[in-house]
Amino acid sequence: MENKFSLPDMARQNSFIFDFDSTLVTIETLDTLIKQNLSGRENEDARRRIDEITARAMNGELDFSASLSERLRLSKARVEHFARMAAHIADFVTPGMSEVVKLLNQKRQKLFIISGGFLKIVRPIAELFGIPDDRRFANDYVADAEGRVVGVEDGPLAHEGGKSQLVRALKEQGWLTGTVVMLGDGMSDYQVYADGLADLFIGCGFNAARPNVEFLSPVFVKTVAELLELL
Numbered sequence: 001m002e003n004k005f006s007l008p009d010m011a012r013q014n015s016f017i018f019d020f021d022s023t024l025v026t027i028e029t030l031d032t033l034i035k036q037n038l039s040g041r042e043n044e045d046a047r048r049r050i051d052e053i054t055a056r057a058m059n060g061e062l063d064f065s066a067s068l069s070e071r072l073r074l075s076k077a078r079v080e081h082f083a084r085m086a087a088h089i090a091d092f093v094t095p096g097m098s099e100v101v102k103l104l105n106q107k108r109q110k111l112f113i114i115s116g117g118f119l120k121i122v123r124p125i126a127e128l129f130g131i132p133d134d135r136r137f138a139n140d141y142v143a144d145a146e147g148r149v150v151g152v153e154d155g156p157l158a159h160e161g162g163k164s165q166l167v168r169a170l171k172e173q174g175w176l177t178g179t180v181v182m183l184g185d186g187m188s189d190y191q192v193y194a195d196g197l198a199d200l201f202i203g204c205g206f207n208a209a210r211p212n213v214e215f216l217s218p219v220f221v222k223t224v225a226e227l228l229e230l231l
């Protein structure tokens with residue numbers, strides 16, 4: 001088989017940028033939180049409205065930040081829901097991912113997490129994987145005095161195309177060394193590569209099957225074992 005990609009020279013220090021939801025962990029954390037909050041018949045209407053918002057955002061009719069805030073509001077998300085999920089998120093690490101991270105750390109590679117999710121939930125996994133504070137990026141929520149999560153702090157990741165914007169900034173500031181490898185399951189992860197900001201994109205299909213991402217990825221792995229073998 002002829003490879004249409006080249007892997008980084010692991011004797012050098014390269015930069016590996018991981019997505020979080022459905023990549024480092026098996027779940028989509030916000031969707032899971034919303035589902036937990038809105039189980040039961042009395043929430044049927046809220047569930048339907050969230051689906052509508054998600055569809056409108058996907059069609060580009062609503063911007064990312066507005067749709068996120070609206071979903072948080074409709075799901076009656078509270079700070080303690082995030083705290084509870086953060087306390088249990090280690091149970092949802094993608095099986096085998098600890099070995100991948102261990103190997104990359106042993107080879108002295110630079111690891112980053114860039115997530116469109118929430119820092120509160122990303123942080124425990126970053127700590128578990130030994131990824132320093134200045135190499136993990138996600139959104140902060142805004143809560144009111146009663147603990148209701150009502151929105152998202154403004155920042156690059158609260159907007160469409162935010163991952164590309166952030167990677168561009170990291171590049172400009174000299175944070176990314178060697179070959180830049182982006183890993184993730186989603187189109188927003190692929191987009192960083194498509195925007196010319198990563199040298200390689202590894203599509204990760206072990207938790208979520210996204211045919212468009214698989215089709216576009218220069219290299220696509222269906223299992224963590226395949227990923228481990230590549231590295």
Ligand SMILES: [Mg+2]
Binds near residue numbers: 019020021184185186
């Ligand atoms: Mg993802």
